[in-house]
Amino acid sequence: MATNNQSTEQDTFINPTPLDVDPLYQAARRVSGESAERTLAPTAAIISEDERIRFKYYHQLHLAALKGNWEAAKGYFQDNVPNAFTEEISSTRMNALLVASCNGHTKFVEMLVKRMPEEALQKRGPGGYTALHHAAIGGHLKMAKALIRKNPGLTQITDNSGNTPLLCAVLLFSRHKLVRYLALATTIEKPERPFSGCKAGDLMVNLTHMGFHVPVHDEDDPLGASDQDLVAEKQSQTNEAKTQAYQGVKKVLWRRIKYLVPCISKVGEKKLGHERACKLVHLCLKALFNYNERVRVKYFNEQEILHYAACCGVLEIVTASLHYFPDLIFSKHGSMILKNAIQWRQEKIFNLACKNTALDKMLATQCYKPSISHLAAQLPTNRQLSVDSCAALQMQREVQWYKAIETIQHPRMKQLTSAKGKTAFDFFSENRKQMRENAEKWMKDTSDSCMLVSTLIATVAFAVAFTVPGGINDQGIPIFVNKTSFRIFVYSDALALFSSVTSILMFLSILTSSYKEEDFHRALPERMIIGLASLFVAIATMMVAFGAALVIILSERLKWVWGPLIFLASFPVTLFIMLQLPLFIEMVQSTYGSIFQREKIWKRSGHRDATDPLY
Known part of the structure; x- marks a missing residue:
C-alpha cells in the first residue's frame, strides 16, 4: 500500500508553491548570486545552480509532459504559477508544450493550447521546431488542428533549415490527411512564401514521391470523396450546359461500373x-x-x-x-x-x-x-x-x-x-564473364530438358505411324482409311514427328554453340524461339493424334467420347501454354521488337495551353 501511495503522490500535484516565492528557489538565487534569466547552451556540460533548481522544481511537470499525464501536470498551471506555460523545463530549452507535442500527446497539447496565450505557441525548441512542426512530423492531425485554430500564423514559421511544418510533414512522410490539411492552412504570404522558390521545388518533388498527384482512395477522406471520384466528377462537368440530373446519373453509373x-x-x-x-x-x-x-x-x-x-x-x-x-x-x-x-x-x-x-x-x-x-x-x-x-x-x-x-x-x-x-x-x-557463364548454363539446361521431351515425342510418333489404330487388311491398307478421324490421326502424327525433329535439331544446335557474346544477340535466342515453338506444335499435334486414335477405336460403341477426349487433350496443351508462353513472348519481343526507336527532344506533347511560353 505504501508503494501505491508513493506512486500516486509522485504523479499528482495540486497547487505547488510558485517558483518566484519558493524559499528554496530564492535561497539558491541569493547564494549563487546569478540572475535567474541567465541561460546556457543546451549542449553545455555544466548548468548554473539557478537552472538546476528550476529544472528540479519542474521535474515532475517534465515527466508528466513526457507521459502525457494531464492530471499530474495541471496543478502547475494554476494562477499561482503564471510562468509554467512558457518556462523551460528541460536542459534542451523546451517548455511543456514542446515536450508533449514532441512525444505525440495530443490530449495534453489540446489542454495546454486552451490555456496558453496565442504568442506562447510560437516557442521554438531544438532545431527551431515549434509545436506545429512536431505535430506535422509525427502525423498528428488533431494536434495540428488545435494549434492552428489558436494561432493560424504557426503554419508560416520555419525551422532552422527554413522548412515550414508542411514541408517537414512531407519530408518525413507524415499521413496524407495531415499533409492535405496543412496544405490548405498554409498561405503564400510573406516573408517565407512557402509555395515559391527552391523550397517550393522541394515541396513539389516530395509531394510527388508521396503520391499526391495520383488518385487516393480513403474511406475517411475529410473532403468527403476520394480523389478519383472528384476528378471523375470534374471531367464529367466540362460542358456547362449539362443538367445536374445527368451529372448524378453519370456519377452513379461510373461507380457501379468500377464496382462490377x-x-x-x-x-x-x-x-x-x-x-x-x-x-x-x-x-x-x-x-x-x-x-x-x-x-x-x-x-x-x-x-x-x-x-x-x-x-x-x-x-x-x-x-x-x-x-x-x-x-x-x-x-x-x-x-x-x-x-x-x-x-x-x-x-x-x-x-x-x-x-x-x-x-x-x-x-x-x-x-x-x-x-x-x-x-x-x-x-x-x-x-x-x-x-x-x-x-x-x-x-x-x-x-x-x-x-x-x-x-x-x-x-x-x-x-x-x-x-x-x-x-x-x-x-x-x-x-560480363559471370553473366555469360550464367546465360550459357541456362541455355544448356533448358535445351537439355526440352530436347528430352522432343525425343520422346519423336519416338512415339515414329512408332505409331506403323501401328495405325484398327490395323490393316490383307493388302496392307488401313481398315479405317476412309474415316475422317483416321485422316486427322495421320496428319497430326506426321506433324508431331516433323515438329519434334525440328525441335531436337534446334536444341542440339544450342548445345553445340560456342557461346560467344555476339551469339546471344540473335543466333541463340532465335534457335530457342524456334525450338520452343516446334515443341509446342509437337505436343499439341501428339495429343490430337492420340485423341483421333481413341475415337477411331471407340466411336462405334461410345459415340459421346468426342467431348471428354477434346477436354482431356486440351488440358496438357493449355498447361504448357500457361507455363512457357510468358518466356516465349518475352524472348520474341526481346529479339525482334527493337527497344531503340528514334525520338525527338523537342517534340510536341500534351498538356499545352495558351500560357505555355512555347505554345
Whole structure:
C-alpha cells in the first residue's frame, strides 16, 4: 500500500508553491548570486545552480509532459504559477508544450493550447521546431488542428533549415490527411512564401514521391470523396450546359461500373495519375520560367532534376524541361542525360540521342571519355538486370545496348583503347564473364530438358505411324482409311514427328554453340524461339493424334467420347501454354521488337495551353 501511495503522490500535484516565492528557489538565487534569466547552451556540460533548481522544481511537470499525464501536470498551471506555460523545463530549452507535442500527446497539447496565450505557441525548441512542426512530423492531425485554430500564423514559421511544418510533414512522410490539411492552412504570404522558390521545388518533388498527384482512395477522406471520384466528377462537368440530373446519373453509373469491373478503375487510376504527373511537371516548369537564368540554373543544379529523370527513365520530365529551357542541352545536363541513360539502361532516354543531328553527335562524343562504348561496357545496376527474367535475356539485352551505342559513334572508336590499353569490347567481355557463364548454363539446361521431351515425342510418333489404330487388311491398307478421324490421326502424327525433329535439331544446335557474346544477340535466342515453338506444335499435334486414335477405336460403341477426349487433350496443351508462353513472348519481343526507336527532344506533347511560353 505504501508503494501505491508513493506512486500516486509522485504523479499528482495540486497547487505547488510558485517558483518566484519558493524559499528554496530564492535561497539558491541569493547564494549563487546569478540572475535567474541567465541561460546556457543546451549542449553545455555544466548548468548554473539557478537552472538546476528550476529544472528540479519542474521535474515532475517534465515527466508528466513526457507521459502525457494531464492530471499530474495541471496543478502547475494554476494562477499561482503564471510562468509554467512558457518556462523551460528541460536542459534542451523546451517548455511543456514542446515536450508533449514532441512525444505525440495530443490530449495534453489540446489542454495546454486552451490555456496558453496565442504568442506562447510560437516557442521554438531544438532545431527551431515549434509545436506545429512536431505535430506535422509525427502525423498528428488533431494536434495540428488545435494549434492552428489558436494561432493560424504557426503554419508560416520555419525551422532552422527554413522548412515550414508542411514541408517537414512531407519530408518525413507524415499521413496524407495531415499533409492535405496543412496544405490548405498554409498561405503564400510573406516573408517565407512557402509555395515559391527552391523550397517550393522541394515541396513539389516530395509531394510527388508521396503520391499526391495520383488518385487516393480513403474511406475517411475529410473532403468527403476520394480523389478519383472528384476528378471523375470534374471531367464529367466540362460542358456547362449539362443538367445536374445527368451529372448524378453519370456519377452513379461510373461507380457501379468500377464496382462490377475493378480493372477498369485501376486502368483509369493509372492513366489519371500519369496525366496529373505530366500536368504537375508543366506547372512547376512554367513557374520556374518566370525566374532569371541564374536562379533557374541553380535550381536545376541543386535539385538534379534531369539527373534523376534520366536515371529513372522519366521521358516526360526530360522533354518538358528541355522544352521550356532548351539551353540546358548545351550545359553539363546534356551529356549527363545520355550518360545516365546508358548507365541505368533507360532506352527511352537513350532514344533521344540517336545519330540524327549534329547535336546528337556532340552529346555522344562529350558524354564519356575515351568513348561511350567504354561507358556501355560497364555493368548496369542490379535493379535494371532484374527486369529480365532469365540470364540469357539479360546477356542479350546487354549485347543489344552495346551494339546500339556503337551505331551513334565513329567506327574508329571501336578500336580506341583506355589507359589500360584495352578496347571497349575487351572491358565488355571481362565485366560480363559471370553473366555469360550464367546465360550459357541456362541455355544448356533448358535445351537439355526440352530436347528430352522432343525425343520422346519423336519416338512415339515414329512408332505409331506403323501401328495405325484398327490395323490393316490383307493388302496392307488401313481398315479405317476412309474415316475422317483416321485422316486427322495421320496428319497430326506426321506433324508431331516433323515438329519434334525440328525441335531436337534446334536444341542440339544450342548445345553445340560456342557461346560467344555476339551469339546471344540473335543466333541463340532465335534457335530457342524456334525450338520452343516446334515443341509446342509437337505436343499439341501428339495429343490430337492420340485423341483421333481413341475415337477411331471407340466411336462405334461410345459415340459421346468426342467431348471428354477434346477436354482431356486440351488440358496438357493449355498447361504448357500457361507455363512457357510468358518466356516465349518475352524472348520474341526481346529479339525482334527493337527497344531503340528514334525520338525527338523537342517534340510536341500534351498538356499545352495558351500560357505555355512555347505554345
